[in-house]
Structures are given as structure tokens and as C-alpha cells.
Amino acid sequence: MTPHPNGDGPHPAVDTHELWKIFGEGSTAVHAVQNVSIAIEPGEFVALCGPSGSGKTTLVNLIGGLTDPTRGTVRVDGRDVGAMSERARAQLRLERIGFVFQAYNLLPVLSALENAEFPLMLRGAGREERRREVSKLFEHIGLGGLEDRRPGALSGGQQQRVAVARAVLGAPALVLADEPTANLDTQASDNLLEVMEVLNRERGVTFIFCTHDPRVMRRARRIIRLVDGHVERDAEKEPGTLPDWVLEPVDT
């Protein structure tokens, strides 16, 4: 558990309480997240699973402060994200959170290297330090030699690896990853997950994945299954195993 910034005791890495997110109003309202209360401790390796439209991405966006909850609270490191100013949220994301988006979302005018080092630069890291970190990770995830390529000159898988590198460089306390392996082959996917596991094991980085990928779910030590915005099941498991209920169809 991380100590609370004000020194009044440890807090979960992520803590949601009766969290709701409703899009629209009246008869057209969509209840994307409904009454979700979960606590994720520092250093956990969690997979959020569930069918498409079950609210995984919305929940991750709520945790990252990219959207405001309709009701309830979401705390990161004990801090109420919903109550923060835009500037404070930006600071929290910069210092504590790494994002991997579903559609890579690399900045097209930057090279692969510049995309990866972008958050480090926002944090004020020096050029040498940034280049050293990026080069080391790029070699490990098979992006060596592609540093100067723009996203348009990279394959989908390569772009996804750059996006992951951008999220994990500098070892943030929390990484929120939305389908990080969706466009990767088995080998690339394994390499990437290994990097994440090392960061998780050695630096205590907390990972929360939205995923449909059984490979990711196997490596997770806790799986939270969402259905229609509700937490249907939340259970810890042994790494390398895949409980049957994870892939069960939704009971209609």
C-alpha cells in the first residue's frame, strides 16, 4: 500500500465507491458503469474483462480522470479524482499514470522515439536520460532501429508497442491499458507482457488491463468481469491459469 500523501495512512492504488457513469438522459440514457465499488492495491496485476459494451473502457477512463463520474467517487492513491481541477488531474496523470489506448493514438507528427519519450519530456527528464530509457526498452520489445519512423510508417503492432512503451517508460505507479495486445502477434504480445510483468514485479507498478485476450488474462493475478456496467465477478487467481467463468457467455 502506498502511504497517503498527507501521511494519514496507506491507500489503495485505485478505489471506486458506488461509481456510476450514465451517458445521456431519460429514455436514451446509457448506464455504462453502474454502482462499481472496487479497491485495487498497489502492485496488483488486474484484468478487466467482459463483453464489448460492458463498461471496461469507461471504467478505465473514470479511473484516469478522463471523464467525470455521474455519481460516486474514484480515488487514485487516496485522492478523489472527480474533485480535482483539470490541472491537478493532468499533474496526477503525468506523475502517476500511464495510458495505453485501444487505437494506439500515437501523435502522427512525432517519430516513434519522440512519441515514446513524450511523457518523460513533459516530466522534465533530460534528453540523454530519455534517449537511454527509450533505446533500452525499444530493443527489448523489438522496436530497435525504428526510432525515427513516424507512426504512419509503422505496422499496427509496432504502433501498439510504441504506445505501450510510452505508457510504461518512467515506471508510473499505475498503468491503465485498454486492449494493449489487440494488434500483436503471440511473440510480440509475450515480449510486451513480460516487460509489464517485470515492471510490476520489480518496481511495484500497478497494471489494470481492459482485455479480451486470454493471454493477458492468464498472466493477471486478479480478474474483474464486467457485464452491463456491473461488476459480475471479482476474483484473485494464480498466474498462468484461466478460470472457466472468464470466458463464459453473458447470461441473458
Place this chain on the structure above:
Amino acid sequence: MSDRGFWLRVGWRNLGRHRRRSVLTAAALAWGFAAVVVLNGILEGMGSDFVRSSTDLMAGQLRVQNPDYEPERELWDVVGGDEGVPLADLMGRLRDDPDVLGVAPRLYGAGIVASDSTSRGGLLMGVVPEEELRVTHFLEGVVEGALPAEGAQEVLLGQELARQLRTGVGEVVVLVAPSADGSLGNELYTVSGIVRTGIPEVDAAQVILYLDDLQFLLALAPDDVHEVAMALHDPWRAPVVAGRLSASLADLGPDLQVSPWTEFRPEVVEFANLIAGMNWVILVVIFLMAAFGVANTMLMGTFERRREFAVVKALGMRPTRIMAMVVGEALVLGLLAVAAGALISLPLVLLLMHYPIDLTPVAGEQMFMEGLFRFVLRVEHSWDIPVRAAVGLVLTAVLAAVYPAVRAVRVPSAEALAGR
């Protein structure tokens, strides 16, 4: 690569994503800049020409008078008053000022001028022609004969006056004028020449004599003058030079006052200010158009890049930095436009500065505010114009990008990332 260099590079690359649009916007800005520089330069040149023509023809740009002389213009209110001042000493001290180009003493009077056949009222003016020609241009308008010579008892008549008197060069006229001693002076003079200044009231009444001759006619002493007119290298420095000369001539007594043209020709100042005001209007109108162009380009860019702004927000980029990124692109656009605009305008400015285009054959000459105004396209040498235009353009570009930058900051991250 410094962070600042990085952001400028990002700005440059973002502009390059829609090259045609960026080039068109930069070109519009560059033409705006060039138009402001050239038009302002021409107007500045016209303003300067106007001030010169209004002061060079007869008035002069600086003058020394007895403070009591205007407005009654009494004969005995000469420079230096009753005590008088040594004219040669005064003129020498005025000539010594580095801003002064020429110094011309003048004496004025009023009287009757009569020819063989008729008579008219005349405005008498005593000058030293060779000095006057260094200060003003009206003596250059001699259309017949020559300037009066020293000690020759000669007069130069205005063209219309000569016509009304039915006299001409070589004829004799009589001048009758009240003198300073209360008597009525009268003398015979030979007409040495006819002058046309272009100022109707001058051409219909002016009688120009050598200074000594008028002093004698009006029973005034050889050092008595009503005015010493001066020309300056830079007319706009007249108030400064007047202040300096006033201080340096204080030892000559209280009956001596130095005035710049800005005081004795206030209407010229007003017109010059009007031209300066037009310059600002042109600047504002052109830059307002430029502002809409930049705002449009930046707004389109902001709409197209909603997802990117959402990404950088998610990565922890502070709102102020996002604004700086968008404004930085406008800054790059503005700097490019200034560079291109300078390339466009510089040759034209240099051309019109060194080879003015005289439109007089087409537009003619106009008499305006006692000045003969010629329509000449000439750029005045003034480097504050392009500097002012450059700063104005870059500021316009930056300010026009503020609203798009605010829009970029307000992009809802989750919705934009989801493509909504």
C-alpha cells in the same frame, strides 16, 4: 534538442500536415504584411512630402520672431524689440545649429503699388534672395525676369498682381507704405521679374524687395527684421530644435521667440496626424483580416486533431502547455509570414525609396495648405514601420490562436478518444 526547439518543431510539422492550407494562410499573412509595410511607407512619404511642401514653399520650418509680432504684425515689433539684436550674430548662431539647413531674414509691410496705369494694395516682403532660396522655394517660381538685386531698387511682383497693374519686367512702379517713424515712405522701383508661387493670394498681392530696400522704405534700421525663417534637415525635429534654440538665444533678451512649424501651422500637424491615423486604420483592417485567417486555420486544425489533444491531455500535458502548443503553431505561422512578407516588400520599399514614381503627369499638382503638393509614390525611410508591422502580425497570429487553443484545452478526452 531543447524542449523549446522540440515544440517549435512540432508546430512546424503540424503546419506541414496541411501544407496547402498553411501555405495559403501564410501567404495571405505575408501579403498583408507587405501591404502594410508598403502602404504605410507610401503614406509616411506622402505625409512627409506634405509637411515639407507646406513649410518649404514660404513658411519655413522654424522661425524667430518678436513674441508681440503676431497676430497684429505691427511694423515696429521687430526681432529683439526696441533694443534690437545684431542680425549677423543671430543668423550665425542659428546657422551653427547642426539641425539647421538654412536661415533667411524677412521683413514685412503693407502698402500701395502703382504702375503707370493703375494701383493695387500690396503685401511687401523684404528678403535676401540667396538666403531665402536655402530655406523656401517660392522664389524659384520666377516666370519672367530675375530676382531683385542688392542696391538696385528692384521689385519682384506676383504674376497676378503684375497682370492687374498691367506692368512687366523693366517697367517702373511706385511703392507707397506707412513707415515705422509715422511718415509715408514712397520710392520708385524697377520690376526685375514676375513670380508665380501657386498660392493665389500671394500671386495677387506679393511685392518682393531686397531686404535693405524695404528696411529703407519702412524707415527701419539695417538689423531690423520681423522674422528669421529656417529650414531643417528633418522637419519633424522642429519642436526639439526650437526648444534648444530658445534656450541658447535667451541671452539676447525677451523679445525673441523661436517657434516650430507645428505651432504656427497647426493645420499641417492635424493633416499629418490624419495621415498617421490612416496608417493605423490600414494596419488594423489588414491585421483584422489576417486574424480571421489564422483563427480559421487554427480552428480547423483543432477540430481535426481532437483525438490528439485528448491523448496529450491523458498523458498529463497541462492545459497551459496545450494552449502554448497551439499558440506556438500560430507563432511559427506568423514568423514564416513575416519572413515571406519581408521578401515581398523589401524590393518594393527599396525601389520606391530610391526611385519614387512621380504621378504628377497624371494627377497634376495641387495647391493645399499653402503648399504645392505633388503626387509622388515615395516610401519614407522609416524602419519602425516594418518592425511595427512585424510585431503586429506576429501578435495578431498569436492572439487569433488563443480561442482555438482554448477549444483544444476543452476537448473532452474520453469522448474524443472514442471518436465521438
